[in-house]
Amino acid sequence: MHRRTIGASLLLLLSVASTGAIAQPAQPAQAGTTLSPMDERMRACTSCHGVQGQGRNNDYFPRIAGKPADYLFNQLSAFRDGGRTYPPMGYLLAFLPDEDLHRIAQYFAGFQPPYPNPDSAPVPPAVLDYGKQLVMNGDPARKVPACAACHGAKLTGTEPGIPGLLGLHASYIAGQMGTWRSGTRHALAPDCMHTIATRLSERDIYAVSNWLSRQPRPDDPRPVPPGDVKLPLACGSEPQ
Amino acid sequence: MMNRISQLASHALKHRSVSAVVVTAIAGIAASMLLSGAASAQEASAAATSTATAAAADTRPAIVVRGEYLARAGDCVACHTAPRGRLFAGGLPMETPFGTLYSPNITPNAQYGIGSWTKDAFFNMMRTGKLPDGKLIYPAMPIAQYTKVTREDSDAIYAYLRSIPPVAQENRPHELKFPFNQRDLLIGWRTLYFREGAYQPDPTKSVEWNRGAYLVEGLGHCTMCHTQINMLGGSSQSDQFAGGLIPVQKWYAPSLTSDKDGGLGDWSIKDIVDLLQAGNSSRGAVYGPMAEVTFHSLQYLSDDDVKAMAVYLKALPSNTGRKAGPSASTETTVFAHGANVYKDKCAVCHGDNGKGNAPKYPPLANNQSIEMDSAVNPIRIVLNGGFPPGTKRNLEPYGMPPFGQELSDDDAAAVVTYIRTAWGNHGLPVTPREVNDLRKAPLR
Numbered sequence: 001m002h003r004r005t006i007g008a009s010l011l012l013l014l015s016v017a018s019t020g021a022i023a024q025p026a027q028p029a030q031a032g033t034t035l036s037p038m039d040e041r042m043r044a045c046t047s048c049h050g051v052q053g054q055g056r057n058n059d060y061f062p063r064i065a066g067k068p069a070d071y072l073f074n075q076l077s078a079f080r081d082g083g084r085t086y087p088p089m090g091y092l093l094a095f096l097p098d099e100d101l102h103r104i105a106q107y108f109a110g111f112q113p114p115y116p117n118p119d120s121a122p123v124p125p126a127v128l129d130y131g132k133q134l135v136m137n138g139d140p141a142r143k144v145p146a147c148a149a150c151h152g153a154k155l156t157g158t159e160p161g162i163p164g165l166l167g168l169h170a171s172y173i174a175g176q177m178g179t180w181r182s183g184t185r186h187a188l189a190p191d192c193m194h195t196i197a198t199r200l201s202e203r204d205i206y207a208v209s210n211w212l213s214r215q216p217r218p219d220d221p222r223p224v225p226p227g228d229v230k231l232p233l234a235c236g237s238e239p240q
Numbered sequence: 241m242m243n244r245i246s247q248l249a250s251h252a253l254k255h256r257s258v259s260a261v262v263v264t265a266i267a268g269i270a271a272s273m274l275l276s277g278a279a280s281a282q283e284a285s286a287a288a289t290s291t292a293t294a295a296a297a298d299t300r301p302a303i304v305v306r307g308e309y310l311a312r313a314g315d316c317v318a319c320h321t322a323p324r325g326r327l328f329a330g331g332l333p334m335e336t337p338f339g340t341l342y343s344p345n346i347t348p349n350a351q352y353g354i355g356s357w358t359k360d361a362f363f364n365m366m367r368t369g370k371l372p373d374g375k376l377i378y379p380a381m382p383i384a385q386y387t388k389v390t391r392e393d394s395d396a397i398y399a400y401l402r403s404i405p406p407v408a409q410e411n412r413p414h415e416l417k418f419p420f421n422q423r424d425l426l427i428g429w430r431t432l433y434f435r436e437g438a439y440q441p442d443p444t445k446s447v448e449w450n451r452g453a454y455l456v457e458g459l460g461h462c463t464m465c466h467t468q469i470n471m472l473g474g475s476s477q478s479d480q481f482a483g484g485l486i487p488v489q490k491w492y493a494p495s496l497t498s499d500k501d502g503g504l505g506d507w508s509i510k511d512i513v514d515l516l517q518a519g520n521s522s523r524g525a526v527y528g529p530m531a532e533v534t535f536h537s538l539q540y541l542s543d544d545d546v547k548a549m550a551v552y553l554k555a556l557p558s559n560t561g562r563k564a565g566p567s568a569s570t571e572t573t574v575f576a577h578g579a580n581v582y583k584d585k586c587a588v589c590h591g592d593n594g595k596g597n598a599p600k601y602p603p604l605a606n607n608q609s610i611e612m613d614s615a616v617n618p619i620r621i622v623l624n625g626g627f628p629p630g631t632k633r634n635l636e637p638y639g640m641p642p643f644g645q646e647l648s649d650d651d652a653a654a655v656v657t658y659i660r661t662a663w664g665n666h667g668l669p670v671t672p673r674e675v676n677d678l679r680k681a682p683l684r
Contacts, residue, residue: 037636040600043589044625044639047646060645082323087683088624088642094684095535095629100636 038107044092045104052113059172065111068223070160072105073098074188074237083186084179112221115167119213131211134204135165138232144199145232147208150192155215157223161237164223165212173209188236195233300403307400310393313545314386314459315537319343329353329407334380335488338473339416341380349406362398363391368436376426378414379433379473382461388439389458433474452552455545460537465493465529481556485616490681491528492616494608496556502608503557504550512550517541518633520599524609525628525637527621535629563611563666570661570669578658581651585643586659594663600638605663615670618656619678622647649675 039051046053048061055063064072077098079089093101135155138146148155150162157164165173179185180197187193200208231240298305311317320343322331330345347353354362361372369383370376377383389397419425439458441450456462467475468484483495483502494502504512507523514521519534526534538546583592586604590596594605604610610618625642628634643652649672656675660667 040589041636041638044627044641047625047641047643088644091624091683092627092639092642095531096627096637097630097635100630103636 038103042104042107045108049108050113052111053108054111054113055116055167057116057169059169059175062169062172063116063167064108065113066221066223067109067163068157068159068161069102069105069109071157071163071237072108073101074161076101076104078186083188085184115217115221118216119170119210123210123214127207128211128214131207131209134208135211142199144196144204147212149229149232150235150238152224154218154220154224155212156218156221158229158238159223159225161235162223164221166215166218166221168213170209170213173212174205177205177209190234190236192231192233192235301399303396303399304403305400307396307398307403309540309542310397310459311400312537312540313455314389314397314461315533316346316397318532318536319380320346326405326407326409328401328404329409331409331412336380336473337487338420339414341378341414341416342412344411345407345409346401347404347407347409348402349408352408352410353406354401355406357398359395359398362401363394366394366397367438369430369434376423376430378423378426379429382464384434385458385461385463387434387436388454390438393459429472429474432472433476446551448548448551449555451545452548452550455541455549456552460549462496466496485614486529488682489529490616490678491620492612492614493529494612494617496553497558499557499561499608500563501612504553505555505557505559506562507554509547509550509554512553513543513546514599514633516549517543517546517631518599519628519631519637520602520634522598522603524602524607525599527626527628527640528617531626531629534631539629539631539633562608565666567661567665568668570657574654574657574669575661577651578654578656579662581647581655582658582662585647586655594659594665599634604659605665607665610659611665611667613668615656615660615667615674616678618660618667619652619670619675620681622652622656623675623678624683644679649673649679 049055049064050061053063053065055061055065075084076093076096078084079086080093080096080101082090084090096104134144135147138144138149147165150158151165152158152162155165176185177197177200180191180193181200183194185193197205226238231238234240317328319332319334320328320330322329322343325331326347328346330343332343334341334343345353348355350356357365357372365371365377366386366389369379369381369387414421439454442453445453463475463481465486466481466483468479468482469475469487481496482498483493485492496503499505507515511521511523515524515526516534516538519526519531519539541549589601590604591601594603596603596605602609612618621640623642623644625640627639628637630637647655652675653670653672657669659665661669
């Protein structure tokens with residue numbers, strides 16, 4: 001029942017947001033300004049993920065800012081309920097109800113802090129070319145869809161449930177692909193990322209993650225509206 | 241975890257009159273259309289949903305509604321529903337020092353659940369701790385507490401469990417180490433620790449006190465954590481509610497009988513009620529395993545019942561008072577280092593003077609959780625942080641950040657030493673070694 005109510009109000013919120021009627025999210029708290037109750041409540045999150053969810057320069061505290069709210073909610077509930085296993089996250093979220101996870105997701109979806117510097121460790125150009133090829137075009141022979149087919153032509157994500165792929169370190173992206181492949185990270189069924197990850201080799205993942213982590217910040221980092229993009233395969237987190 | 245609540249909620253919805261919901265929904269849509277011609281369909285349906293939610297009455301038989309309430313008082317869901325599992329279908333692994341037990345299916349499925357049990361068989365299980373075939377139940381089930389439940393309450397819980405959707409999910413066998421996999425050993429355990437029989441009211445005490453005692457000692461099974469468990473997995477009567485380290489989970493359950501070590505004797509009834517039911521209070525918040533109890537169980541109990549528990553809990557401690565005298569002496573450099581860490585990381589919420597800003601930020605000065613003999617909880621809260629549970633009375637809890645990733649063992653030991661000995665607090669210093677040991681404590 002909670003879910004239905006929230007689902008309806010989220011729909012409402014999204015429909016208003018897409019017509020531009022809703023105000024831009026509150027600007028992040030700066031030193032010396034008054035903190036909102038949400039800024040204060042989220043200290044348990046921002047002490048690791050940064051005051052605007054920009055992430056830290058390591059693989060444990062990734063960027064969460066500006067990702068689609070439904071995507072963030074799916075991750076929060078997965079940590080809480082066991083779809084993703086990272087004990088410190090599961091522990092923090094264990095006794096927060098869905099309503100609050102939606103509030104937290106909306107909060108961090110509303111930020112667009114500056115992106116970190118792209119990765120710059122030397123990687124052979126041929127590897128990066130191959131990575132770009134997979135990201136933008138996929139490999140139809142192996143039924144590997146292009147990342148861009150779902151994550152948006154500019155890879156900034158697609159509302160409501162598909163995250164952007166920029167602003168993340170290569171090691172984080174590769175790590176997540178590994179957990180999908182091994183099945184320790186689950187998305188809502190059907191788990192399309194698990195399907196895709198099992199079709200990728202180590203070489204593919206290395207190339208894709210390194211190319212992605214070297215891309216500059218896009219001019220408009222917001223996730224794109226769903227439009228009428230037909231996903232190349234069924235994904236539980238982006239029902240069509 | 242919320243799955244359970246969603247399931248409970250959607251389950252409750254099913255039992256409500258469908259026609260009433262539909263009628264209200266249509267009325268809601270019509271009303272919102274009339275009020276605002278431009279209202280979007282989503283807006284209307286959102287309004288209809290909330291109207292329906294508010295208006296739909298629980299049409300289940302009274303005994304089922306009461307049984308659901310009592311099942312919550314007994315926190316059955318915490319063990320008998322697995323994460324992302326079906327309601328009461330069991331399968332939750334419970335790690336104990338003796339091996340892993342898996343909670344059984346208690347849905348009305350005849351093959352795997354309790355579908356073939358009679359009301360008498362269910363009551364017999366609650367009272368005697370034996371399955372209908374005579375097998376002894378492992379005391380991971382609070383049999384020594386549930387034996388105190390009245391026949392009437394047992395029948396209500398039975399009626400409720402019969403009303404939930406049956407789930408055909410096979411039970412997973414326990415994985416106990418030898419010799420604990422020998423069920424006959426339970427005969428010995430029961431001789432030592434099991435006293436069969438309903439709660440006997442104390443006629444010298446008030447009705448309210450007796451109601452509280454019935455809930456705390458019976459369905460609430462508070463003693464399962466708040467009494468030290470011994471090597472045999474039992475707890476002696478003389479240690480009743482004296483507190484202790486919870487095995488495996490490595491959280492310290494405070495004493496309920498000594499105000500020196502966590503007792504609630506000098507708390508106001510309001511603060512105890514707030515702590516139990518809302519999950520936070522002007523004296524502190526629940527965390528760790530107690531957050532789970534408030535989340536799944538206590539937040540759903542009536543004001544009267546929680547107040548009765550508070551009256552009983554407040555009366556439990558002997559009248560020996562709180563710790564007194566000067567604070568323990570500490571190494572000057574450690575205290576100074578702790579003060580610096582505190583100023584840098586903690587003071588923004590808990591204040592320079594440790595007074596906090598309750599209920600958002602609990603006070604640390606004069607806080608029994610900080611002063612307890614065991615330093616386990618203060619160390620773990622600094623390392624792991626935590627959110628109090630999101631409850632009906634505290635929908636938007638304030639989270640404590642984890643600091644384990646940014647404080648060294650020395651830093652964390654210094655700051656915990658500082659908060660345990662500053663502001664007139666009566667805790668003892670802690671060592672980096674203690675901090676290091678608790679970094680390995682499990683987080684679920």
